Amino acid sequence: MKTTLLLGAGLLLPLAAAQAADAAIPATPDQIAALHLDWIDSSADPARDFFQFANGSWLKSNPIPAAYSSWGVDQILSQQNQDFIHELLQSAAQDSAAAPGSEERKIGDFYASGMDEDAIEKAGAAPLAPELRRIEALQQRVDLTAELAHLQMIGVDALFGIGQMQDFKDSTKVIGVAMQGGLGLPDRDYYLKADAKFAKIRAAYLQHLGRSFALLGDSPATAAREARTVMTLETRLARASMPVEEQRDPHAIYHPMNRDALHQAAPAIDWLGYFQAVGHPELQQINLAMPQFFAAASKEMLNAPLADWRVYLRWHLVEAYSQYLSRAFVDESFRLTQVLRGNKELLPRWRRVANAEDHALGFAVGHLYVQKKFPPEAKQQVLDILHGIRAALKQDIAGLPWMSEATRAKALDKLALIEERIGYPDAWRDYGALAVDRSPYALNMMRANAFENSRELDKIGKPVDRNDWDMTPQEVNAYYDPSMNNINFPAGILQPPYFDPKATLAVNYGAIGAVIGHEITHGFDDEGSQFDGHGNLVNWWTEVDTKRFQSGVDCIADQFSQYTVDGGLHVKGKLVTGEAIADLGGLLLALRAFEASPGAAGAPVIGGYTPQQQLFISYGHSWADVYRPELARELATANPHPLPIFRVNGTLANIAAFQQAFKVPQDSPLARKDACVIW
Ligand SMILES: [Zn+2]
Known part of the structure; x- marks a missing residue:
């Protein structure tokens, strides 16, 4: 073997x-x-x-x-x-007879909201306004944990991630797991390696950060300063991140800790408040997959100015949602994609929406797909x-x-x-608890992210779902x-x-x-x-x-x-x-x-x-x-x-x-x- x-x-x-x-x-x-x-x-x-x-x-x-x-x-x-699915999406969007709350209605409404370019254009960054206000309102360090939790639940890569896993040592149990995250570039090497191409990418990333803040309405000087703030903080996090090849060792990423141990490992995180904010106040222990990273993150939470954290969180919010906003945001997001992956032009809108729908309602779409596409x-x-x-x-x-x-x-x-x-x-x-409508596209995506993250976390403590x-x-x-x-x-x-x-x-x-x-x-x-x-x-x-x-x-x-x-x-x-x-x-x-x-x-x-x-x-x-x-x-x-x-x-x-x-x-x-x- x-x-x-x-x-x-x-x-x-x-x-x-x-x-x-x-x-x-x-x-x-x-x-x-x-x-x-x-x-x-x-x-x-x-x-x-x-x-x-x-x-x-x-x-x-x-x-x-x-x-x-x-x-x-x-x-x-x-x-x-996807061409085949395209037809399913289009006919669902046109089917006015689909019952409210039915999967077909949700599939159609999601697609329609993503294709409504006029409404998306008109809204600009408005769909993010409530989230931006929340971040702006963050004036006390003690509230940082709850805001991180909130942003993570709506799909923002804010400092670290939370999820569930089968306990490596007892596969009948589902436990919570927290993992390192919070980098805007694909890997720690992009921040840390001297090689000329990585250096060029870093310079392009800094520009991209500045333009993203400018799109949110900041002056050029402020935007440039904010870009450097994000870069500095992310570079520190990158240094503390576990290299990807080390993560392949299951022992290296398995550190179950109770609340006391979590507090010792990352004292700046208010763990009880955190568990409450992600909807699971009952959690007594989780796997802290990368303790070194969390120690460093905790240090930053204590030491970096709160204003820097607000800048950092605004960036990761806009990073997560640019592609569902107006053209200026989509284009700016794509400029970074070009640097990182070499694409020459954007995908047609309908393919971008179909990709998003695969994340949001992938199994509802898949249900329709296999009925027509998978012969026994x-x-x-x-x-x-x-x-x-x-x-x-x-x-x-x-x-x-x-x-x-x-x-x-x-x-x-x-x-x-x-x-x-x-x-x-x-x-x-079962997508019953997910609300989808034809209103702002970005908000459909936000609810879909929250739904999926809750669905995952709700597995903790329950028997393993082998289905x-x-x-x-x-x-x-x-x-x-x-x-x-x-x-x-x-x-x-x-x-x-x-x-x-x-x-x-x-x-x-x-x-x-x-x-x-x-x-x-x-x-x-x-x-x-x-x-x-x-x-x-x-x-x-x-x-x-x-x-x-x-x-x-x-x-x-x-x-x-x-x-x-x-x-x-x-x-x-x-x-x-x-x-x-x-x-x-x-x-x-x-x-x-x-x-x-x-x-x-x-x-x-x-x-x-x-x-x-x-x-x-x-x-x-x-x-x-x-x-x-x-x-x-x-x-x-x-x-x-x-x-x-x-x-x-x-x-x-x-x-x-x-x-x-x-x-x-x-x-x-x-x-x-x-x-x-x-x-
Ligand atoms: Zn493989």
Whole structure:
């Protein structure tokens, strides 16, 4: 399971299926079409740059549209889902017969309020006026805690965040958790690193802050001073923030504290008042995820002038709500997006509103979506692939030569307990308590944020809701949850090119099969493997097995640390190990499950490509996706997912079966000498 990444050789895969292909029946036109041979760049050498080989022609004819910061098959599918949803939103907005309070009415009213550009323009910053007055009225330090709580509940990133989680050590319990936050730039590195590009971004951010205060009516001199105030305070918070790669260690972010301990850790926060202000005065203890950050935040709450706090809070209010206000605010917000992500123009308004609605009413929209968009047959075929992959992993764990019997038994237990969820929740989310109307758009969003935050916090102290999903049905994505020990595949991703009922098995295993394998492998990556089958953070590994596994993790971290983006910025190897392990394990599982499937013998050759080659091409296609350099920088700095090009070439460089299938020479970067071997 987990695996390990033992160095060296081993684990060559049999070529039986490729040989059987000689006797295969010919492919159907649908099967041929589903392999997308026209995406291939035949001038590229698959043995040197497989990403370019698999996707070069596609990339050439699919440049990143001006309104996007990345573009790929996932975005195109998301866009198609959204085009479909667009019609649902429009007809809901026009349906005057929908009962007041019904979900359809809320969906329609939200959309109508977001599309009413005239009303939004006329209102300017007025929808924020009551909140701005509250901040202005903050004249005593003792009231700061309650104002932070209030702003956090309406979706403002005010200093830190509050939420709920399953207790790492007792997954049957739901506890509260407070996390570091309050930075306007994407990560602490943006404030602290000397590199010239980060320095340039800081200068642009300072300008953006000044213009934002000017939009709120402050004089240029005042606005410039306020911008520096925010920058100074956020830089101090950045310094105290836990680096993102350290947050991957569950022990590092698990510090349950009772009220006394919370007071000791962050005395400036009036914790009882805080719990009251977020609607949960009964809370006796929470997980203070990053104690060092809270100590520093508390110090600032005591020492920074209250006037500075008012400036800081005004900024984060406007940061959260600019995109729902008039054009001047939208444009200013977008200027920062351009700096951070490289987008050239705004998305059309209706797409921005549909995105907002995904946050506000995502499961109500998803309910309508799956009624029309998710055929039950699709679910069965995906389940067949999933079960093939589970079986492959079971066999793999059973046969791992390096794993002790004690660890093996626990790993098999955990695998057996992984819950699989496909498509959408069994019961739909209740939006009854959320008020939506056609009045100011920003206020619909504010109520939606408050509703969602209350919904989350109301889980604390109650039995775990195993029906809730972290992703909406229409999302093109998938996830593993270590505390739930479940794998989740929303309906949105169960479509071409990830899953195509008309494609060959090899093509489906290379795409959705590798996605499924990826999520299952997360249960056994360097983070997931610290949780047992019941979702508890307990060590079920023998010491020797842990060491072997860790050497594999280190191998992956070293490999990915060598990759760079945006003019030499190095990928953080330790940040991406979980995802890179899941990619490697996932693709190997997909390959093994395919080879063990009844359809493998006699699978057709297409365009001269054997079934194994088709599987790898399909995997490459599933990552046809490019990023603007600005976004690549953000990803490399703050996101645990490597860039798609590394997810293809970096993963394949560790796979002997790929090297055999494409006759990769020893000196190629796709044939690592000390390959990291997982599983
Ligand atoms: Zn993942």
